[in-house]
Every structure is written in C-alpha cells, then in structure tokens.
Amino acid sequence: MPNKSTYKLAFTVLIALLLFCFFANISLGSVSIPNSELLKIFMGTSQNNSFYQIVFDYRLPKAFTAAIVGSGLGVSGLMMQTLFRNPLAGPFVLGITSGASLGVALIIMGSAIFGGVLAGSLVSKWSIVIAASLGSFLVLLSVLVVSSRVRDTMAILIIGLMFGSITTAIVSVLSYFSSAEELQQYIFWGFGSLGNLSWEEVFILFIIYFLGILLSLTSIKALNTLLLGENYARSLGLHIKRSRLTIIIATSLLAGTITAFTGPIAFIGLAIPHMTRQIFNTSNHKLLLPAVFIFGAIVMLICDSVAQLPTSDYTLPINVITSLIGAPVVIWLLVRKRKMVF
Amino acid sequence: MTSKPEHIILSTNNLDIGYTTRKSKNMVASNINIELHRGELVGLVGANGIGKSTLLRTLTTLQNPLGGTILLNNKKLANYTSLELAKSMSLVLTEQIISKNLSVFELIALGRQPYTNWIGNMENEDVSMVNQALKLTNIYDIKHKRCFELSDGQLQKVMIARALAQDTDLIILDEPTTHLDMYHKAYILKLLQKLAKETNKTILFSSHEIDLAIQLCDKMIVMVKDRVEADEPCNLITKGVFQSLFPKDLIDFDANTGSFRVKK
Known part of the structure; x- marks a missing residue:
C-alpha cells in the first residue's frame, strides 16, 4: 500500500515531467531553434525576430492548447468512466464529440442542401467553433432531457451512443451531397489540429476549460461515493441527479469546447485514465483526478512533439499519433490485466 | 416487553406497501405495525415473493409506502433530508460495489461521507471511527487489502464495517448471508448480534436462515400470507406463526427444536 510520501514523490516527478515536456515541445519544430536562443527569447533579450515570432505566435499557443486538450479530455474521460461504471466510456459516449461533428458538418457541407443561405459565405474559424459548441451542447441537452426520465445510467450510455449514430448518419447524408x-x-x-489557435482563441478555450475543471473538482467527493454504486451512494446522502448533472455539464464543457477548437481528438479521453491508474494504483479521485490532469497534459505534449516530426517540414495529423499510442495501450491493458478494474 | 417511546428507533403505523403503476395499485402487504427498539437485533423472514424486499425498500425510502406512516427516531421518514437520513440509517445491500479496486480502509472510509467536507477530507474523528469499525468486525489485519482479493465472507464483514462507520442508530441489511457457507452464515449473524449488543445500534436484517435467526434475534418480523407478525422468537413459536410460513406439503416446523424438517 503506497503511503502519502510516495504519492507526493509521484506528483513531484509528474510535475517536473510536465514542465520538461512543455519546454521540449516548444524547442522542437520544423525550424530548429537552439536552446540558448529559446532562453534569450523568454528573457526578452533575443535579437532574432523570426525566432521570437515562431515561439510566441505559433509554438507557445500550440503547447498551451496541447496541455489543455490532454488534461481536459483526460479528466472528462475519467468522470465518464466512473459515472457510467464502464471502463470503455469516454467523452464520445454522451454524443458530445458527434454533436460537435454534426455542427461542423452542417456549417461546412450544409450549403449543398440548404442552398443559397450558407453557400458562398466564407467558412470562418469562428463559425466552425460556434457550430461545434452548439452541436455538442444540443446533443448534451437532448441526453439530459432523456436522462432525467431514466434512472439507470447504463441507459444514458446507450442513449448517448445512439445519438452518436444518428449524427454520424446525418453527416454521411451531408457528405454525399457536398462538393469535394x-x-x-x-x-x-476531423483530423484534429492543435496548431491553428490564436492567442485570443486559446484564451477563450482556457476560460471555459477552467470552468469545467472547477466543476470536476467539486465532483470529486461524489465520484468517490459513486464507486459504491448508486444505491449505496444514495444511502450516503448523495443527491444522485444533481451530482450526475454536475458531472455531465463539466464533461460537456471540457470535451465540447476542446472538440470545437481542435477537432475530435481520438483516444485521449479513454486511454489517459487507464494509463494513470497504472501509475497510481488507486480508485480515489482525490489522487486520480489531479494525476489524470497532469498526465493527460504530458501525453498530449509528447504526441504533439512527435506529430511535428522535428526538423522535418512535415506535420502529421494529431489524431494519427493519439490513435497509434492510445489504441495499443488499451489493447495491452486488456490483455495484461484481463479486466480493467476501476 | 416494556419500553419508553424514546427507545423506539423505527416504528410503522398501519403501513401498506406495494407498487403503483399508472393504472392500479399493487398491494404486496398491508397493515404492518412494527416497533424496533434501541440495541435490538431484528430478523425479517418470509417465503420468496412475500414482500420482504418491498418492505425493506420502503423502509429505506427507495420506494414510497402506499399508506400508513413510518417513524424513524420519532420523526416521519418522509420528512428526512437525504443527508439527515444518511446519518440515521445505513445499509448493507445485496448488490455488488462498483469498484473492487478500493482498499478495505478506503471502502469503510466512504461510510464517513455524510460527515466530511466538500472534498471528503477525513478528520481525526473520522479515522478513529473507521478504525473502531475495523476492530469491531475483526478485520483490522486486512485493512490494506483490495476488495477484489477478499472472499465473500470477508467482503460482507467489510460492508458491515462500512455501515458501522456511518455511525447510524439503525443498520438495515438485505440478505447478508446469501452466498456464504454454513459457518460464515452463522458467523455473520453472530457478529450482528454482538454489534447490536456492544454498540447499542438497532440492526434489522432479512434472511432465509430462519433457524439461526430464531436462536440469535431479539425480535423477528415474520411475513406470512395476509399478515405480518413481529415479536420475540419464542412467542412467535408459541403462537405457531412459523407453521404458516411455507406451504405444508414439503417441510414442517418443529416447535421443540425451533427448526424446519423435511417431511418423510
């Protein structure tokens, strides 16, 4: 049984690793910037204007986005897994990701169907963000309305998946009628991308993400109680419906906004909580939630650094990397542990 | 048995239980009057399908009564907030806990949730309550084990310890002896008897172990067709209640030994 001091050590190592990955992420890219120059840039003594621009206008916002995406999706995945008592739950189960996809598909490809209203208008970054947020919010709202009538969380899980199927079908119809x-x-x-965000967008993303994280922190006690099952949780004085609502809202804030800004990022929400449980062998959310938070950011920063293919001119889609890392991890966990305890 | 009203932990008055559907009321049992006193071990027995679970679900507010009132500590059960109720009544259910990765200590510590702050921090008092529950149930030596490592009997003791840590006047257990072998059935019920005596808590459990319950309980609630009898086991035997518990074609109750025999 690990005691408090080993946990403290683990957290110190994780935070140090996070800082290291953050700086490694900034220093790596298609243009190689020497570390000494990086230091100068942060001290404000750099003479090289193009290096300064690369770091401040491109690499820094991208690194922040990666950290936000990793920690946000990881935390929302953890909450979904506990709430739905299902180790395979992730942000996609509530249809949040598919809702966002539907919104974006309607904006980009809807012109073919809705005719002149949207046709010809520039599909700006903002309209995509707003459409994605609206899409995930509307799907969430429908799931919430249905879930208030259903007492069983497993039913909500299935309802979320069904909403996902519906949106996928609509997107298929749209793509059939749209231009190449x-x-x-x-x-x-749909490939997902971390690098297209301006400082302004990162700031907006951060504010909503911050709200989601705050809500998830207030849910820690409820999440721990839910480990016993809903009937025990009720007997311990927990307001099941209220806690469930808080957790779902926190998840949709986190996953919905992140998906809106960066596109759907695969596997992070599912794999990060399981990988973290390998390091911290605990089910206590007081430890697990902050650990998932930091570890998610680390993994996402590493994935992004790899996707950059340092010193080359090519950049791989971030989803390729997260799937290549995430899917084998989940398979490995299933084979090795046979059962995902959580 | 003479007792003052303040010693009554739980009482029902003309309680009717059952299910309501949109079209009709489906009455399972009616006119139930029971009184549970402080420090009593009470067994609830009856044939399958007679309404034991419905009664327990009603007493634990999982479903509403069709009529009559339930008083817990002289206050109507319906008027309790969920947090107040969590401090007055704790449960041991038949359902499995979700996370078997919890350690025994962590699981029992969750019993302190109604008393802890917003993030669930354990004060010294909470820790000592958990330790006391560990000692009372004789599981102090396995407190660092994880739940998936435990046998069914050990897990049942842990769940009882969790209910103890919740520090309530009333503990309700739904069939705590299922899945256990004969020794552990007796062990668990004997443990409940000891706990009721030592902690002065009222413990109500449903069970099919009628002969064990007769030997150990201070009071028994027997549900038979059309009526519910609550009294001391010896009085119930004298009244001949157990004879009407089951259909008479297969087994028979022997009042001398207090047990059932298969007819030859």
Whole structure:
C-alpha cells in the first residue's frame, strides 16, 4: 500500500515531467531553434525576430492548447468512466464529440442542401467553433432531457451512443451531397489540429476549460461515493441527479469546447485514465483526478512533439499519433490485466 | 416487553406497501405495525415473493409506502433530508460495489461521507471511527487489502464495517448471508448480534436462515400470507406463526427444536 510520501514523490516527478515536456515541445519544430536562443527569447533579450515570432505566435499557443486538450479530455474521460461504471466510456459516449461533428458538418457541407443561405459565405474559424459548441451542447441537452426520465445510467450510455449514430448518419447524408472541396475541409477538421489557435482563441478555450475543471473538482467527493454504486451512494446522502448533472455539464464543457477548437481528438479521453491508474494504483479521485490532469497534459505534449516530426517540414495529423499510442495501450491493458478494474 | 417511546428507533403505523403503476395499485402487504427498539437485533423472514424486499425498500425510502406512516427516531421518514437520513440509517445491500479496486480502509472510509467536507477530507474523528469499525468486525489485519482479493465472507464483514462507520442508530441489511457457507452464515449473524449488543445500534436484517435467526434475534418480523407478525422468537413459536410460513406439503416446523424438517 503506497503511503502519502510516495504519492507526493509521484506528483513531484509528474510535475517536473510536465514542465520538461512543455519546454521540449516548444524547442522542437520544423525550424530548429537552439536552446540558448529559446532562453534569450523568454528573457526578452533575443535579437532574432523570426525566432521570437515562431515561439510566441505559433509554438507557445500550440503547447498551451496541447496541455489543455490532454488534461481536459483526460479528466472528462475519467468522470465518464466512473459515472457510467464502464471502463470503455469516454467523452464520445454522451454524443458530445458527434454533436460537435454534426455542427461542423452542417456549417461546412450544409450549403449543398440548404442552398443559397450558407453557400458562398466564407467558412470562418469562428463559425466552425460556434457550430461545434452548439452541436455538442444540443446533443448534451437532448441526453439530459432523456436522462432525467431514466434512472439507470447504463441507459444514458446507450442513449448517448445512439445519438452518436444518428449524427454520424446525418453527416454521411451531408457528405454525399457536398462538393469535394467542402468534404475535404470537413475531413481536415476531423483530423484534429492543435496548431491553428490564436492567442485570443486559446484564451477563450482556457476560460471555459477552467470552468469545467472547477466543476470536476467539486465532483470529486461524489465520484468517490459513486464507486459504491448508486444505491449505496444514495444511502450516503448523495443527491444522485444533481451530482450526475454536475458531472455531465463539466464533461460537456471540457470535451465540447476542446472538440470545437481542435477537432475530435481520438483516444485521449479513454486511454489517459487507464494509463494513470497504472501509475497510481488507486480508485480515489482525490489522487486520480489531479494525476489524470497532469498526465493527460504530458501525453498530449509528447504526441504533439512527435506529430511535428522535428526538423522535418512535415506535420502529421494529431489524431494519427493519439490513435497509434492510445489504441495499443488499451489493447495491452486488456490483455495484461484481463479486466480493467476501476 | 416494556419500553419508553424514546427507545423506539423505527416504528410503522398501519403501513401498506406495494407498487403503483399508472393504472392500479399493487398491494404486496398491508397493515404492518412494527416497533424496533434501541440495541435490538431484528430478523425479517418470509417465503420468496412475500414482500420482504418491498418492505425493506420502503423502509429505506427507495420506494414510497402506499399508506400508513413510518417513524424513524420519532420523526416521519418522509420528512428526512437525504443527508439527515444518511446519518440515521445505513445499509448493507445485496448488490455488488462498483469498484473492487478500493482498499478495505478506503471502502469503510466512504461510510464517513455524510460527515466530511466538500472534498471528503477525513478528520481525526473520522479515522478513529473507521478504525473502531475495523476492530469491531475483526478485520483490522486486512485493512490494506483490495476488495477484489477478499472472499465473500470477508467482503460482507467489510460492508458491515462500512455501515458501522456511518455511525447510524439503525443498520438495515438485505440478505447478508446469501452466498456464504454454513459457518460464515452463522458467523455473520453472530457478529450482528454482538454489534447490536456492544454498540447499542438497532440492526434489522432479512434472511432465509430462519433457524439461526430464531436462536440469535431479539425480535423477528415474520411475513406470512395476509399478515405480518413481529415479536420475540419464542412467542412467535408459541403462537405457531412459523407453521404458516411455507406451504405444508414439503417441510414442517418443529416447535421443540425451533427448526424446519423435511417431511418423510
């Protein structure tokens, strides 16, 4: 049984690793910037203007986005897994990701169906963000309305998956009628990308993400109680419906906004909580939630650094990397542990 | 048995239990009047499908009564907030806990949730309550084990310890002896008897171990067709209640030994 001091040590190591990955992420890229120059840039004594621009306008916002995406999706995945008592739950189960996809598909490809209203108008970054947020929010709202009538959380899980199927079907119909150009734009959004955010967008993302994290912190006690099952949780004085609502809202804030800004990022929400449980062998959310938070940020920063293919001119879609890392991890866990305890 | 009203922990008055559907009321049992006193071990027995679970679900507010009132510590059960109720009544259910990765200590510590702050920090008092529960149930030596490592009997003791840590006047257990072998059935019920005596808590459990319950309980609630009898076991035997518990074609109650025999 690990005691408090080993946990303290683990957290110190994790935070140090996070800082290291953050700086490694900034220092790596298609243009190689020497570490000494990086230091100068942060001290404000750098003479090289183009290096300064690369770091401040491109690499720093991207690193922040990666940290936000990793920690946000990881935490929302953890909450979903506990709430739905299902180790395979992740942000996608409530249809949040598919809702966002539907919103984006409607904006990009809807012009073919809705005719002149949207046709010809520039599909700006902001309209995509707003559409994705609206899409995930509307799907969440529908799931919430249904879930208030259903007492069983497993039913909500299935309802979320069904909403996902419906949105996928609608997106297929849309793509059938849309032009190659529109289809390509949608597919690019679907690849996911961390690097397209301006400082202003990172700031907006951060504010909503911060709210989601705050809500998840207030849910820690409820999440621990839910480990016993809903009937025991009720007998311990927990307001099941209220806690469930808080957890779902926190998840949709985190996953919905992140998906809106970066596109759907695969496997992070599912794999991060399981990987963290390997390090911290505990089910206590007081430890697990902050650990998932830091570890998610670390993994995402590493994935992004790899996706950059340092010193080359190519950048891989971030989803390729997260799937290549995430899927084998989940398989390995299933084979090795046979059962995902949580 | 003479007792003052303040010693009554739980009482029902003309309680009717059952299910309501949109169209009709489905009455399972009616006119139930029971009184549970402080420090009593009470066994609830009856044939399958007679309404034991419905009664327990009603007493634990999982479903509403069709009629009559339930008083817990002289206050109507319906008027309790969920947090107040959590400090007055704790449960041991038949359902499995979700996370078997919890350690025994962590699991029992969750019993302190109604008393801890917003993030669930354990004060010294909470820790000592958990330790006391560990000692009372004789599981102090396995407190660092994880729940998936435990046998069914050990897990049942842990769940009882969790209910103890919740520090309530009333503990309700739903069939605590299922899945256990004969020795552990007796062990668990004997443990409940000891706990009721030592902690002065009222413990109500449902069970199919009628002969064990007759030997150990201070009081028994027997649900038979059309009526519910609550009294001391010896009085119930004298009244001949146990004879009407089951259909008479297969087994028979022997009043001398207080046990059932298969008819030859």
